[in-house]
Amino acid sequence: MDCRNRKQFLARLLLALAVAGGVLVLGSTEAMAKAKYVFLFIGDGMGLPQSNAAEMYKASLAGFDKPGIVKLNFNEFPAQGMTTTYSIDSLITDSAAAGTAMASGVKTTNAGVGVDGRNKPVKTIAEMARDAGYKVGIVSSVSLDHATPAAFYAHQPTRKNMYEISMELSKSGFDYFAGGGLVDPEGKKSKMQGEKVNAIEAARKAGYAVVNDVAGFKALKPGQKAMFINPRLQDSQAMAYAMDNAHGDVTLADLTAKGIELLDNKKGFFMMVEGGKIDWACHANDALASIKDTLAFEDAVAKAIAFYKKHPKDTLIIVTGDHETGGLTLGFAGTKYESHFSRLNGQKVSYVAFDEKFEALKKTNPRFEQAMAMVEQDFGLKATGDAKDPMVLKDYEMASLKDAFARTLAGDYEKSKNDQEYLLYGGYNPFSVTVTHILNQKAGLAWTSYSHTGVPVLTTAIGAGSEKFNGFYDNTDLFLKMTENMGLKSKIIYLSQAN
Template sequence: MIGKRFLAISVALLALLTLPSLSWGEAKYVFFMIGDGMSTAQREAASLYLGSPTAMDSMAVRGTATTHCLDSSITDSAAAGTALATGRKTNSKVVSMDPSGTKPYETIAEKASKKGMKVGIVSSISLDSATPACFYAHQKNRKDYYDIAVQIPKSGFHYFAGGGFVRPRGLKGVRPDVVGIIERGGYRYVRSLEGFRALSKDDLPLVAVTPILTGGASMAFDIDRREGGPSLAELTAKGIELLDGPEGFFLMVEGGKIDWACHANDGATAVFDTLAFDQAVQVALEFQRTRPDTLVVVTGDHETGGMSLELAKKDRERFVSVIDRQRISYEAFDEITLSYRRSTAGKGSLEKLLPRIEKAFGISWQELSTVEKESIKKAFVESMKEPKDRTKGKDFSRLYGWHDPLSVSLTGIIGARGGISWTTFGHTGQPVPVTAEGEGQDLFSGSYDNTDIPKKILTAMGMEHRNR
């Protein structure tokens, strides 16, 4: 009898206690920030370089998420992006659809848009690449870049900014230009820095592509960023300025080239791109401090390279000096090697290229060991051949992956000198850290599946019942 009454009172009390929490405490401004290929080592490397924790590693709550997808323990960015955008697992290469690529899965960004929130998609790589695509498009294969890009105007989202388009006129270059389709869809298209900086809320919806694009229509690596290219942080700040309003916003920001740098085992370039991403996180956190009803969530979609650090305190100086001495990315050095091969018809000498190597990577030939010199000589011979004429087979791909042999042999040697080592040129199945701060932050502690992350964000947004 008493037990029953007690239970009834408890239930009533519980209902009273939980009611208000449904009407207040909802995240109205949401930042979902994804470092592609970024796990613990990538984040640690950035902190080690700074000598203090990065903004993303100073956030209030930390958890861990799995990364595997439906058909593999090692995911690609499409299946991982689908998990993060929709809360559903799918197969590699599939963009926010079921594994057969027939049924679209609704994304968290689409849900936010439906609710009336403003939505922004920012990436340092092309806007039609897997991670950003997973938030606004539905496509069986991530490589159908054109079919993905033309879904931008259909999304109804408000702010797209970052890299350009990989196939603006389709695979064969004969389809109507993507930019025209976007403009006819009612979007403003901006390509100049002045145009970008002058944008106001009246210009929404819009697509802003950075004026300087490098390989794969991506923004330049931060280590190579020249005058005229806005940083990821600036794209994020602009997103806040344009999307801010009483209806709230959902802003996805991807640091896409951390992954690329790690694919090429280029430690210095990875550190600088991770720091550029961290500056974007800093911008979001500064906004959060003035608006408590903001949630900032930072994670990676998977790990790339099997990066590991010696992390011995006494070695920090060595690590920093190695990172600082490198002047350009592997991507920029690839261009130097390529133009040298072309100008010499593949008959140039390593001696002639040495000053460029020494300048780019901050090493002198004299300080290299015999083994290191031999591996550079061997790679140089391969790099002077046309790609189709290069040595085939397992040993070759184990040494260089699909990269320019000279670049990756140099990044490997340089990294090792700074205590950075790698196990692969591909992705790994490692879990990724998740950090969160702001409204609903406590949902993100503990260990969980990557598909739980968007569910937790929705819960924080008050769009699904709390089911902790």
């Protein structure tokens, strides 16, 4: 074989091996393209059980007569990975450490925001994107100074420094903030000395159009730096649970769509969108509230998918969880091998909305029967009826509700009381928690914790360079994969070195 033919043979052989081994994928147009428009969706507390429960619930709504799921849109993405979540000092992370890992590529202590384990500030991917000419948006269904959103723009040794975090928001120079409010805008809880500037006024002075009404939100136009605080806040300056929304309320999907409208430009954008109340519902062991917020999160992802279809070569969408919350299990000893997700439809409100109604009832010195009437109305559980009806409470369930009712009236459910109280109710309203536990168990769901767990989470991706998100990797690798796809410096950058 002469030299020319040998070269042709080797070229064909290498091509055949590349195709057979999947190597050619790395040279595809989508893989080689720079990710110009990047969406990072974080379902706070959303582990595999949370997303799978939402899929099973969707199947029940679709009327499946056999076990099955209706996939969430992001679980159909071509790239599928498993991501470990531990922090530098614990196998079980908190949202601050997990957010920092994803945003800056470093492990830090639980509670650390935008700093490494020695409290040294580390540049975030959002700040890197801003400096590279991208527009940047931060969206969350909880307060904008909460751990996950803060991890992308703030640098504090503890997430508890909420005033300091909110002051960093206005200094970030990011283009769009939207979601809940600020927990400590006046610095009442801050240990900073001297006169304090209101954080919302600081944002206005920094050039942000600060709006907190629906009309103002709809009127926001590209070119404005915007900060939108949802006009309807439910608990701790967070948006309402999706299942408690009223007609016309602004949703996470609306915030995402507006972000796309405001951020879209020729240089590209980076937008982080957090479904924060998935986590809050799971802390309280409220399965349906978690499921409904997961579905609202899916609706937000749908807005990014629609944008991706218009710009498939330039867009990257990543969806992940920062950790799992509650130790949710898809199975309960009382139902053995059976699941009945349709039974969750008896629930009409979240535990928070029910707590508010119960507090109003509590002022009237109520009887147990009055509370049970509320339970039947809001959760579909019945005190009396046909014993074959699964929604009719059994004797032991009634006994546990009566005990929880008495404890709630007495106000005897602080986390500090004793370990047994915490294991039973997690510091929440005992009556509400007992009601949700009973309903969840009838559906075939159960919980192991009122806190986070250390199990890996699912990460999915679609678009430019999305194949990098296949496999098994750590949450710090998300930062490296994203920066590489965006053409940014794919390394950890300390702020002292940034300039």
